Amino acid sequence: MKVMAQMGMVMNLDKCIGCHTCSVTCKQAWTNRSGLEYAWFNNVETRPGQGYPRRYEDQEKAKGGWVRNRRGRIHLKGGSKARRLLSIFSNPRMLNIKDYYEPWTYEYDNLISAPLGQQTPVARPKSLLTGKPMKIEWSANWDDDLGGGPSNIEKDPILQKLSEDVTTKVKLAFEETFMFYLPRICEHCLNPACVAACPSGAMYKRAEDGIVLVDQQQCRGWRMCISACPYKKVYFNHKTGKAEKCTMCYPRLEIGMPTVCSETCVGRLRYLGLFLYDADKVLEAASIEDEKALYQAQLDLLLDPNDPEVLAAARAEGIPEDWLLAAQNSPVYKLAKVYKIALPLHPEYRTMPMVWYVPPLSPIVDVLTETGHDGEEAGNLFGAINALRVPLAYLAELFSAGDIEVVENTLRKLSAMRSYMRDINLGREPRPEIPEAVGMTQESIYEMYRLLAIAKYEDRYVIPAAHSEQARELENMGCSLDGVDMGEKFGGPFGQASGNPVPVTIENFHIMRDRQSK
C-alpha cells in the first residue's frame, strides 16, 4: 500500500444557478491573457447541451482518455506511444480553435473616434486571432440555458448515446425538458491521460497533493495532451505555443486558501478537501473490465483516514500530521465515500477523476411540483425518481457510466434528506423510517444536511497548508482583515524593499494600495 494525498473537489449541482461567477473570477485570475482568450479553466455548461469545447464528450472524434484492450491492459484511446510520436507533425486528433470558439473583442474606439455622420457609430466585433471584423457564431456559452433550442441541444453526445426514443421524448417535450448546470474544472485525475500523452514529460502530478500541472519550461508544444484529455481541460496557448491548464489555484491552496472558483461561488456549492488513496492500486482499478464497475473501483481506491493501518502507512510515506487531520475532516471524503452522494464525472474514461458531483435533485422536484404534487414528500419523490427515467438515464451517462441504480441511490438519499429535514423544520415528529429507507441513520442524514445545506465555510474547505517554510511564512502573513498594523509588519526598520520578496497576492495588493493612500 502506497498512501498518497490528493486534493479533491465536490460540487453540489443542486445549488448551481448557472451564474458563471466561478468562470469569470477564474478567468480574471488565470486566463485574462493574450493567447488564452478562448480558454476557460473553469466553465459552466448547461446540460443537456454540447458543452465546451463543442461535443467534447464524443471520444470517437478526439479520442480522449483510456481504453481497455483484449488483454485487459489499458492504453490511451489515441493509440500507442510510437503512433503518437509519428503523428507529432500533425496531431490528427487536435482540436481546432472553432471547436472552442474564435475569441473576439469590439472596436470600442470607433464609438468615440468615428467622424460625425448620419448614423450612430457602432462597435463591430473584431477577431482576436486575425484582427479582422468577424461574425460571432459560437462561444463558450452559446447554448446556455438550452439556448438555440432543439437544433443545438440534440447534438449533445450524451443525448445521442441514449436510446432513440428518449431523444424523441426530450425533443417533443422540449419546453418541459429538464435542465441543470455543470461547472467543470480540470479533474486532477489519479490516472491522467494528459500526463501519459505528453512526449516532453512536461506534465506531471504533484506527489504531495496530486495536482496536475504543466511545466512551462519543459513544454515543447507537441499538443498531444490537448486531445488526450477526455474532458478537454488542457488548453493550447496560441501565443506562447505551450499547454496550460487549471492549476487548482495551487498558490492559494498552499497557504490554506480555497481556489478562486470555490471562494467566489455564489451558491457555496463547492467543497475542497483531501483524499488519501492507494497509488499502487490505481492502474488495477482503471483496468477493470466492466465500465459500470469503475465507479466502485474508484471508491475503493479511497482509503479510510481513520483506519490506524492507513494512518501508519501514510506516516511511513511522510505525509505530515496536519494533513492526516485534514484528511479525517475532509468534506469531499465524506460526500464521496461515507454518504456516497458525490459521483465522478464520466468514470468510463478510466482517468479516475477527482472532481466529484452531487447530482441534481431539483429538476425532479420541479416536475413534481408542476404536476400538482407535493414535490418534497418522501413517497412522492421516491416514486418520481423512478418514473422520470429520462433525467435519470442522462445523469447516469454523466456520472456512473450509465448505471442508473447508482444515480438513483444518490437521488433517493437527497430526497430522503429533504423530506426528513422538512418534518424537523415544520416542528413535526421526525420520521426515522425515511433515513432507514435509504440505508442511513437519523444522525448521519442530519450531518449530511449540515454539510450540504448549512455548508459553513470551514466545513466546506478543509485545506492543510503546504509544508515548506516559505508557505508557512505566507500563511502567517494573514490578510488585511486581521487588524494587524501592516505598516509595522511590512515596513520594518529596513523599509519595504528589504527582506524576502513579497509574493503578489490579492491581499498584499490591497495592503499596498492602502499604504499608498495614507
Added chain:
Amino acid sequence: MSSTSILLWSVLPYLAIGSFVIGLVWRYRFDKFSWTTRSSQIYEGKLLSFAGPMFHLGLFAVIGGHIVGLLVPQSFTELIGLSQEAYHFGAVTMGGAAGFATVIGIFLLIYRRRTTATVFAATTKNDKTMYVFLVATLLAGCSATLSSAGVIGDEHNYRETVAPWVRSILLLHPDGTLMQSTPLAFRIHAAIAMSLFIIWPFTRLVHALSAPVGYIFRPSLIYRTRDNESTTGNRKARPGWERIKY
C-alpha cells in the same frame, strides 16, 4: 586561395558551429520558455495534416542522406563493395525524392501560412526571416543534387570535394581549397546552410533539437515533488543568487 575563399570555407564554418552551439546553450539556459514548436495547428489542421508530415519526414530523409554522404568516406563504401556509380544512383534518386517532398512540403506550409488569416497573423518577422534562409537552403540543395547528377552542367562527385571539406572542418584542419573546384550550386548551398546554422538557435527551429525520443522509454505517469520546484521555474539559480535553505 583568395581571402573571400578563406573566409567562406575556413572561417565561416567555425562561426556557424560556434553560433549554433553557444546560441543553443544560451537559449536553453536563459530562454527555455520560448523553446517550443509554436504550432499553429489549433488555427488550421487540414492542409497541415499532409503538408506537415511531408515536410518533416522528407527532411529526416534529407538529413540522413547528408550524414551518410558527408561523413562516410568514399573509400569506405568502395571497401564494402558499393561502387561509386551504384552509390551515386541511389543517392540521387532517394535524395532527389526526399528533397522534392521536402520542397513541396515547405511550399504547401508557406502557402498555408500566407493564405490562412489566423496563421499569417501569428507569423513573426523572425519566422519570415527564418523561412527565407530555410527555403534558400533547400532550393540550393536541390539544384546541387541536380548538378551532381549532371542535369545542370557537368556531373560532379561531391564525395571527392564537399565531403572531405566537411570532414576537414570537423577534424579542425580546414581545407578550403577543396571547395574551390565545386560547381556554384554546391558552394551556394553550403554558404546558405552555414548561415542557417548561425540563425538557428534564435528561431523556432530550436524545436528540432527537442525531438522527444525519450518518451518511448519513460513510464506513463510522472510524479514530481513540490520541493523540486523553485520560484524561478526549473532553471537553476544564478551563482550567488541561490535561495536560502532553511
